[in-house]
């Protein structure tokens with residue numbers, strides 16, 4: 609079951625220009641950490657995300673850093689409460705209208721996607737402000753490794769895709785052509801330069817993963833400098849002007865000195881943790897099976913017999929899916 613396999617739930621990535629409702633979920637990141645609550649790390653772990661309502665209440669209690677002037681803050685909060693109506697349009701105005709006193713104008717919530725009827729919003733700091741730090745009991749900024757380990761299937765997909773969009777929004781604040789601040793399109797998931805008309809779409813990096821077969825053995829690798837220490841398959845990014853099949857042959861040659869034939873498409877997988885679209889291929893050894901390891905990229909590359917392949921319990925990745933399929937004779 610790969611990360612995108614959340615059936616019977618359905619991931620809706622269509623863009624809508626929606627205002628957040630109190631019950632919608634918020635993805636708040638601190639670097640690659642996601643604000644969430646991990647429950648029961650043992651038998652039946654699960655990960656919860658905060659709602660808009662919880663975030664609102666938490667940040668109201670903390671306030672935007674004006675602990676010194678309680679009287680003024682209280683007066684402003686009263687005035688603010690009178691101004692904000694909590695229907696959808698009211699909430700949208702609340703986030704997007706100028707400089708209302710004591711308003712939480714240091715962040716805004718941007719619609720991301722839906723899973724079934726659940727809506728997910730990204731919490732983005734406004735230009736020039738630090739990330740707000742919500743303080744909801746039991747919640748903390750958890751690493752994506754913890755999310756991968758403990759989250760239910762749909763939350764893994766939500767977290768990975770949210771992380772990808774979070775990176776895209778935060779690294780595209782200004783136009784690369786004329787340095788004007790970019791504006792968000794209200795019609796599609798796109799950033800628009802109001803000065804020169806430059807359009808910026810979410811970045812997706814195509815990359816290949818290759819299962820090279822040599823009879824009863826599979827070509828497996830271990831990366832020199834990665835967090836992931838399990839055995840993996842040859843993988844690499846597509847270069848400009850190259851087909852995915854050419855990438856397969858080039859990467860296998862570069863990393864292991866092996867030639868391949870019968871390059872056949874297997875499946876693809878979105879991998880938002882690294883902004884990748886992974887393209888899985890199967891290939892057969894062509895000629896000598898003598899491996900020359902590229903020590904810059906890999907620490908180990910070797911032919912592993914089917915019966916010696918270790919089954920990693922985390923099978924959310926395309927790599928694990930291909931390895932398991934080989935081990936069980938389906939590849």
Ligand SMILES: [Zn+2]
Pocket residue numbers: 783784785786787788801802803804805806
């Ligand atoms: Zn521009």
